[in-house]
Structures are given as structure tokens and as C-alpha cells.
Amino acid sequence: MRTLSQNLDELFLDTVLELTELSSFKTSTEAGYELMEKKYKERYQALLDNLSNSGKRTFLDLIRIKLSVTQDGLHNLEGKKEQFIYRINKSLIIHACSVFDYFLNQTLFLILSNNPQLLSNEKRTIQYHELVKYSKEELIQSTIERFIHELSYKSISERIRQMNSMFNLELDFTEIQQPDIFFSSNINLIELTEIFSIRNIIIHNQGIVNKLFVDNNTSSKYKVGDQINLDSDRIEKYTLGLSKYASSISRQTMMNFH
Secondary structure, three states, X not given: OOOHHHHHHHHHHHHHHHHHHHHHHHHHHHHHHHHHHHHHXXXXXXXHHHHHHHOOOOHHHHHHXXXXXXXXXXXXXXXXXXXXXXXXXXXXXXXXXXXXXXXXXXXXHHHHHHOHHHHOOOOOOOOXXXXXXXXXXXXXXXXXXXXXXXXXXXXXXHHHHHHHHHHOOOOEEEOOOOOOOOOOOEEEHHHHHHHHHHHHHHHHHOOEOOHHHHHHOOXXXXXXXXXXXXXXXXXXXXXXXXXXXXXXXXXXXHHHOO
């Protein structure tokens, strides 16, 4: 039977691997766009040269050339590459946050399933039909799942602070940008809040900053009405940050629940 320590370790490794793969996907996608444009231009020019050598060319001939190149699986981005990359980056930050979300929830689930007494201070009303219908183990499981579900509706900073208090993790909540060091006790809640606020503003407001975003990120340079900047460097920074903070939480939980 697998131990809690083994399950927590596997969860962390899977989390970091998936976040790293997101970063790799971003890099390979950008390289793919560059290659697509290059091959499109080469193929288009080759067909154009052949047409020029055969005599007079018409507008219809140019249309046929473009269709021919497209049928070969090549596409001209026509200056839309940055727009396409921005769309991909929006999807990446949403997915990255969902990976971190799962890491937090699953960490809670694994620890509480092995230590249900940690929920003894939580107040929850149990219905009579639940007492009759379910076993003690099923009631504990249901209580854990409901607790995690309700906690997931709180802000990311509230969730981590509650985990820190409940599990005595001794995380160090700093507002200073830390170097990219894994397995420290540091978590920059300002940066983490910004990452999840960006995720929320993408989902709910097309990436346009509103007052709620500004209120939740008082140190941000964004103003109401600004479009969120999601260039490749920022995606790299955010995925690395999420991996780093996952390692901080993992280290502390492993120390307390080895």
C-alpha cells in the first residue's frame, strides 16, 4: 500500500512536469509558426517563379497558387502570428492555474484522508438521512470533499493561508520577488494573486482589466481598461512561479506528514 509521503511526492512531480510541458509547448508552438511562415513563402515563391517562366500571369493564377500552397498544409499568417500566440498564451495561463488548483486540492485530499482529525475544528451540519444512509468512512469522505469544494471558492491567498494554518506548514509569505529557488519556504502571495487574477480576467472579461482586478492587485501597474499583457516571457515567469510555489508547499507538507 502506498504511503502518504509517496502520494504527495508523486503529486508534486506530476504537477511540475505538466507545468514544464506547458512551457515547452509554448516554445515549440512559436517555433512552429516561424517554420510555417518560412515554408509558405518558399513554396509560394517557387510556384510564382514557375508561373513567371511560363508566360503572362493573371489574378486568377495567383489565387490558384495560394490555394495550392494551402492545400499542401501551409498557411500564411499574414501578420496574425502575435495574435495567435496571444490566444495560445491565454489558454496556457488558464491551464497552468488549473494544474496548480488541482495540486492544492489533491494535497488537501491526501492529507485529510489520512488525518481526518484535522477537520475536527470545522463546523458542518450532517443531515439525518446521511447518518442512516452512509457509513462513518463515507461521512468522513463526504466531509473532506465538501470542505475542499467550499475552500476552492476562496481567493488563492486565503486558501494557502488556511492550508498553512491547518497543517502547520510554516510557509514564509513574502512580498519581495524571490530568486528562482525551489523547495524553499517562501511564497509570494502578491505574485500568486496576480497570476490567478489574470486567469480570472481572461475567463470572465476577455483579458481586459476591471476594478476588481485593480482592487485585488494594488501593486500592479495595470489600470482599468488595459489589456492584459501575456507575452512569452511572462508565461515563462508564471509557469516557473507556480512550479516554485508548488515545491514550497510540497516541501513543508512532506516535512510534516512524512
